[in-house]
Structures are given as structure tokens and as C-alpha cells.
Amino acid sequence: GAGVSQTPSNKVTEKGKYVELRCDPISGHTALYWYRQSLGQGPEFLIYFQGTGAADDSGLPNDRFFAVRPEGSVSTLKIQRTERGDSAVYLCASSSQGGGIADTQYFGPGTRLTVL
Amino acid sequence: GEDVEQSLFLSVREGDSSVINCTYTDSSSTYLYWYKQEPGAGLQLLTYIFSNMDMKQDQRLTVLLNKKDKHLSLRIADTQTGDSAIYFCAQGGSASKIIFGSGTRLSIRP
Numbered sequence: 443g444a445g446v447s448q449t450p451s452n453k454v455t456e457k458g459k460y461v462e463l464r465c466d467p468i469s470g471h472t473a474l475y476w477y478r479q480s481l482g483q484g485p486e487f488l489i490y491f492q493g494t495g496a497a498d499d500s501g502l503p504n505d506r507f508f509a510v511r512p513e514g515s516v517s518t519l520k521i522q523r524t525e526r527g528d529s530a531v532y533l534c535a536s537s538s539q540g541g542g543i544a545d546t547q548y549f550g551p552g553t554r555l556t557v558l
Numbered sequence: 559g560e561d562v563e564q565s566l567f568l569s570v571r572e573g574d575s576s577v578i579n580c581t582y583t584d585s586s587s588t589y590l591y592w593y594k595q596e597p598g599a600g601l602q603l604l605t606y607i608f609s610n611m612d613m614k615q616d617q618r619l620t621v622l623l624n625k626k627d628k629h630l631s632l633r634i635a636d637t638q639t640g641d642s643a644i645y646f647c648a649q650g651g652s653a654s655k656i657i658f659g660s661g662t663r664l665s666i667r668p
Contacts, residue, residue, distance in 0.1 A: 446600070473654065484562070484646050484658030485601065498655060533601065547656065549601040 444468070446550035448534050454556045455524055463519040463553045467536030474517050475547060476509055477533040485533050491517060524557045531555070562659035564647050569665045576634040578662045580647030583628065587649040590623060591656065592632045595644045604632070604645075639666050 447466045455461050467474050473492055477485035487501040491511045499509075506524075511517040521528055531554050535547040564580040582590065592604045607614045607621045607630075614621045620633040634641055644661040 475655070477658075482660065484648070484660050485656075487655040487657065490654050501655065535601075545654075546603055548603075551598075551600045 446534055446536050446548055448532075448550040448553050450553060451551065452554045452556075454558065456558050457524060457526060459524050459557075461521050461524055461555065463521075463532050463555070465517045465519070465534030465536075465550060467515065467517070467534070468538075468548055469515075471536035471538050471548075472514070473537045473539060473545070473547075474511060475535040475537075476517070476519050477535065479531045479533055479552070481530075488519070521555075524555075526557050529555055529557045562647055562649055562657055564659040564662050566660065567663050567665070569667060570637050571667045572637060572639060574637055576632075576637045576641065576664055578632045578634075578645050578647070578664065580630045580632075580659055581628055582630065582647070582649045582657075584649055584657070585625075585628065589650050590621075590630050591646075591648040591650065592619075592621065592630075593646040593648060593658070595646065595661070596642075601646070634664075637664075637666055642666050 449464045475490050476488040479485045489509050490498040494511055494514045506522045509519045531552040533549055533552045535549045537545045537547045539545045561583045570576045589606050589608050591606045594602045594604050605616050605619050607623050618635040622631045644663050646661045647659040648656045650656045
């Protein structure tokens, strides 16, 4: 079946604008994760959903970042008043269960966000 | 806090073994991972090891875990040009989120 998909693959925006990044997880996966990867760094955890609810949003850097998963499948990461420091690759991953066991997270190709 | 450290670069000759090292800080980690990232491709889980294990072997890959020193290593036997990539060490626990290192870029010399 299809893997995790993310759209758009690239997004260029101006400082101060609002952006939405979309993630389509593997069908049937209940757990969904967002990470951010800056140049030369490893992915940094942002938020984790189990079903429709955010089980852990401790990685969101500030209140400009928000994510939803209203039907427990597709998720949207929303960034308000973008800043140049938000430029990074935003990765989405999904897993069949989530939580406390060696449950493989499958990563999408990412959305490269550039804030000018 | 949680932190994962690894060297940034490694260069090996084709056919030799590659050893990528990593240290981590969270002693409560339940499992530790090695991910591979190739240009233009997503992160791929290579292997993982439970924290109560010392070693895991999977074909050309050998993972060694020294829990006392919080040291993890990945050995790739008979390194090939297709092994060129960035390798991330990562730790995970009951919270599900994965903490990644900064990655080690492996390059292969002919």
C-alpha cells in the first residue's frame, strides 16, 4: 500500500504569512507524529496524535504552531506569522499503534518550508 | 534532559567495516534506533534494539549497546557505495516520541 504522503513537497512563503502543511498517514495507522528537521540536524519532535487527540504536544516551539487531526486520519500542521527561523523540513510519521512499544514509525518525504 | 550525540562524519573504504558511534543521556529509554536518510528520500528505520539487550545482528548490521556507559554503535560489514547516507541514532521510551541525534554522514571511498 501507499506510504506516508505529505503536501506540498516545497513551500516558499514570506515572513509573517500563514502556512498549512498536510500529512496523509498510512491507512489504518492510529498514531501520527510531526517532526521538524533543520539543516544539518536530526529530526526534532513536535507533536504526537493518537487518533484525533494530541497525546503529546510538548515539542511545539510556541503558540504560533498548531496541529489538528479532526477525523483521526489526515493531519494539518499550521504555522501562523511565520518567521525565517521556521525554515526547515517538516516530517510526518505514522505508526500502527503508538505508545510504549517498539512500534515502527514510517516517515513521509517531508515538506521543505522556506520563509523569506 | 534527553540528548543524543554522534560524530558528524565518517569516511571508509569500500569493502571495509563502518562503525558509527552514539551516546545518549536518557537511561530510561526503552529502545534505541538507527535510522538511515538518503538524499531525496524519507527516513528509513534500519534496526532497533531493546534496552535489555547487549547486541543485535541483522545481516550486515550489528548493533552493540553498553547501557552502563549509554553508548550505542552500528557496525556495517562490507560497506558498499549504496550505504552512503546520513545515519541517525535515536532513543525512544514510553512517550512514543523519538529523540534523534544530529546524524553521521557516511561516505565511501573506492
